[in-house]
Amino acid sequence: MLKWDKGELTFERASKLEWLETNGLGGYAAGTVAGVRTRRYHGLLIASLYPPTQRTLLFAGTDEQVNDGEQVFNLTAHLFRDGTVTDWTQPTEFCLDWCPQWLYELPNASIVKQVFMPHMRNAVIIRYFAKSSRQMRLSVRLFVAWRDHHWTMQPVVPFEVRGGKSHLIVQAGQPLQTVCHFAHNGDAFLPECRWWHNFWLPIETERGLDDTESLFCVGAIVKDFDGFGHLDIIASVEPVDVDEAAELEARERMRRSKLVAKLQGDQLLSTLFKATDTFVALRSSTGTRTIVAGYPWFTDWGRDALISLPGLTLVTKRFAVAREILLTFARHISEGLVPNFFPEGGEPPAYNTVDATLWFVLAAYRYLRYTRDEETLSRLWDVLKEILLLHLKGTRFRICADLEDGLLTWGSNSVNEALTWMDAKVWGKPITPRSGKPVEVNALWCNALEILARIAKLLGDRETEKLASQTAARAKRHFEPSFWNPERNCLFDVLALDGTPDSSVRCNQLLALSLPFHLLSPEKERSVLRVVEGELLTPFGLRTLSPKDPNYIGRYIGPPNERDAAYHQGTVWAWWFGPYADAVALVEGNNSVQRKVRPLLENFLRQHLREACVGQVSEIFDGDEPHEPRGCFAQAWSVAEILRAWCERVESKLPPPLWDER
Numbered sequence: 001m002l003k004w005d006k007g008e009l010t011f012e013r014a015s016k017l018e019w020l021e022t023n024g025l026g027g028y029a030a031g032t033v034a035g036v037r038t039r040r041y042h043g044l045l046i047a048s049l050y051p052p053t054q055r056t057l058l059f060a061g062t063d064e065q066v067n068d069g070e071q072v073f074n075l076t077a078h079l080f081r082d083g084t085v086t087d088w089t090q091p092t093e094f095c096l097d098w099c100p101q102w103l104y105e106l107p108n109a110s111i112v113k114q115v116f117m118p119h120m121r122n123a124v125i126i127r128y129f130a131k132s133s134r135q136m137r138l139s140v141r142l143f144v145a146w147r148d149h150h151w152t153m154q155p156v157v158p159f160e161v162r163g164g165k166s167h168l169i170v171q172a173g174q175p176l177q178t179v180c181h182f183a184h185n186g187d188a189f190l191p192e193c194r195w196w197h198n199f200w201l202p203i204e205t206e207r208g209l210d211d212t213e214s215l216f217c218v219g220a221i222v223k224d225f226d227g228f229g230h231l232d233i234i235a236s237v238e239p240v241d242v243d244e245a246a247e248l249e250a251r252e253r254m255r256r257s258k259l260v261a262k263l264q265g266d267q268l269l270s271t272l273f274k275a276t277d278t279f280v281a282l283r284s285s286t287g288t289r290t291i292v293a294g295y296p297w298f299t300d301w302g303r304d305a306l307i308s309l310p311g312l313t314l315v316t317k318r319f320a321v322a323r324e325i326l327l328t329f330a331r332h333i334s335e336g337l338v339p340n341f342f343p344e345g346g347e348p349p350a351y352n353t354v355d356a357t358l359w360f361v362l363a364a365y366r367y368l369r370y371t372r373d374e375e376t377l378s379r380l381w382d383v384l385k386e387i388l389l390l391h392l393k394g395t396r397f398r399i400c401a402d403l404e405d406g407l408l409t410w411g412s413n414s415v416n417e418a419l420t421w422m423d424a425k426v427w428g429k430p431i432t433p434r435s436g437k438p439v440e441v442n443a444l445w446c447n448a449l450e451i452l453a454r455i456a457k458l459l460g461d462r463e464t465e466k467l468a469s470q471t472a473a474r475a476k477r478h479f480e481p482s483f484w485n486p487e488r489n490c491l492f493d494v495l496a497l498d499g500t501p502d503s504s505v506r507c508n509q510l511l512a513l514s515l516p517f518h519l520l521s522p523e524k525e526r527s528v529l530r531v532v533e534g535e536l537l538t539p540f541g542l543r544t545l546s547p548k549d550p551n552y553i554g555r556y557i558g559p560p561n562e563r564d565a566a567y568h569q570g571t572v573w574a575w576w577f578g579p580y581a582d583a584v585a586l587v588e589g590n591n592s593v594q595r596k597v598r599p600l601l602e603n604f605l606r607q608h609l610r611e612a613c614v615g616q617v618s619e620i621f622d623g624d625e626p627h628e629p630r631g632c633f634a635q636a637w638s639v640a641e642i643l644r645a646w647c648e649r650v651e652s653k654l655p656p657p658l659w660d661e662r
Contacts, residue, residue: 002271002615003095009033011077011088018042018613019100020295020634021124023117026052026281028295029124030613030633033094033102035076036085037061039203040213041296044115045180045235046149047122052281052292052299053342055149058180059124059235060215063141068108068134075104075113081198081212096271096615098256108134109225118248119255120282123236125245128223135226140186140233143196143215146172146179149296152204152213155195161218165189166242170218183234183242186221193218208559259316268605271615272643276312278616279636280321283342288328289321294619294632301341302329303421304637306359307575311640314370315647322367323376329360330383336390337399354399354410354419357387358444362515365451369655378459385464388452391445392471401445402437406475407482408445411435411497422508422544424567432568437495439483440508446475447515454659479519483512490531505546507536507576514582516661525587532580539604540621540629541638542576544568547623554624556631570623571630577601578641581649586662590652598650601642617642 014034026048045059099116293304313322339349394400418430449472456465491509619631
């Protein structure tokens with residue numbers, strides 16, 4: 001359990017600390033510890049109406065007041081566009097236990113508030129537990145919206161509210177559609193039915209986006225206390241009964257406790273294990289589970305899911321989920337490629353990626369290493385063989401193996417695409433197009449060939465084994481001489497289509513050290529590691545570009561185009577802790593892991609799990625000190641790769657290798 005006491009919860013700090021709840025459908029609830037909404041993505045019920053997509057803000061927030069007959073205490077703050085900040089009562093304590101929880105010690109009362117989402121339901125439950133020495137009234141105003149979570153709400157939608165004493169139905173639009181159901185055990189509901197205007201969202205100001213919105217207040221639920229009592233409020237897309245609250249809490253506590261049942265006493269690791277559950281969600285189009293890349297704005301992306309799969313599902317022993325995800329992606333492979341992403345509107349998947357398919361091969365290998373599940377591997381074999389054959393023959397975006405050196409190349413001089421993980425664009429043009437032969441793509445390709453050759457042998461497919469082995473030998477033979485940069489004693493980042501090398505020092509080269517099969521001599525491996533540690537390693541992950549480079553951008557701030565331009569030009573990515581830990585273990589051994597990686601991860605977790613979105617790991621950080629967290633406040637591959645690095649390398653819990661790898 002992570003805990004913050006009153007001295008840590010000034011308004012400035014509490015309004016920057018964020019919390020997140022998810023429901024296994026792609027829906028979520030998020031906000032700040034101060035209760036003030038600072039993003040368009042803050043709300044108590046952002047339902048996923050077509051899991052894990054069509055996220056819609058329904059229950060935007062509350063206005064909570066406690067009146068003890070002498071004083072009124074505002075438990076929630078609001079920011080308005082004119083700079084006004086409403087009065088706010090500082091919490092005595094905030095903790096991230098099984099769910100976010102607040103404690104308020106008032107002169108005549110003590111109040112505990114909990115917020116949680118039941119698993120697999122588009123619903124949120126708020127529970128208030130009160131102990132008072134005199135009669136007091138708790139009043140909770142309900143603010144609703146009806147918008148895509150990427151937008152802001154404007155007062156153009158007509159709302160109507162109807163219902164009885166303990167049930168409310170909020171409807172909107174013409175003709176009327178049900179937006180949200182509320183159930184509560186309050187003593188009364190006091191209707192208000194009016195718009196509140198000019199809520200200011202300062203993080204959207206920083207992001208150069210629309211930063212002001214209006215919300216509709218349906219009214220207030222009130223509950224009188226004298227002694228002990230509690231108030232439950234449930235918001236849901238479906239009709240709900242308030243009597244379910246206690247049962248749903250007990251069920252959700254039990255479900256979450258099972259995730260960390262074997263980790264008693266290790267707070268940081270337990271918190272990270274809990275965070276993994278955030279990203280596993282249902283995909284309604286397939287009826288299977290998938291991995292949400294990050295909250296609040298990403299859905300499921302192929303590359304992200306496959307990089308995240310080992311840390312989220314194998315390390316945590318959720319093997320059935322891993323199997324389901326691999327089989328689902330296998331069903332969607334087209335022309336030898338894994339989908340890059342599934343559009344939110346239900347359109348066909350997009351296949352604009354050169355590396356996600358290679359991560360699929362690696363994920364399948366890692367699954368086999370953890371489970372020895374040859375039956376599932378045999379089910380995957382047809383698509384794995386298809387991947388090999390079509391990458392050799394050629395597929396979309398001119399992705400193919402070079403006939404001369406066996407290395408993988410893609411693109412043409414006329415293609416304006418960004419197909420690697422460095423895929424940011426400004427005004428439609430890639431910042432780092434990297435067409436040709438990217439170093440990390442070819443590290444993955446060489447390892448995929450070795451893996452496919454061994455799987456073919458295991459399954460008795462001698463013809464495919466021979467083809468993969470011969471191609472692997474040719475590609476590996478050319479990898480080091482093709483990518484070695486003698487002037488910098490590290491690897492070129494990409495070889496352009498005309499053969500011109502890009503000498504930018506980037507984290508991508510680390511995959512040549514961190515994957516199962518050797519690509520460089522031991523001396524050159526050590527040299528690459530020294531350069532990476534000297535120019536790219538930070539306490540929060542690896543920079544995407546050396547600060548010595550004239551194109552380096554040290555801060556990820558400003559409107560969208562400025563941020564996109566900085567995304568891979570020096571910005572630090574936490575997920576690269578995973579490949580870094582692998583590289584240290586494989587190049588220098590376990591002693592170096594304990595000396596370098598363990599303290600690095602310990603310090604990172606000790607600090608970062610208590611900042612930004614509590615209990616989660618951010619997507620990115622500034623390249624320059626103090627390395628402020630940026631981007632998505634909860635990112636799947638950040639959590640997954642840090643957890644995998646800790647379990648597999650620091651704690652040496654990686655299962656024995658299957659084959660003759662290093």
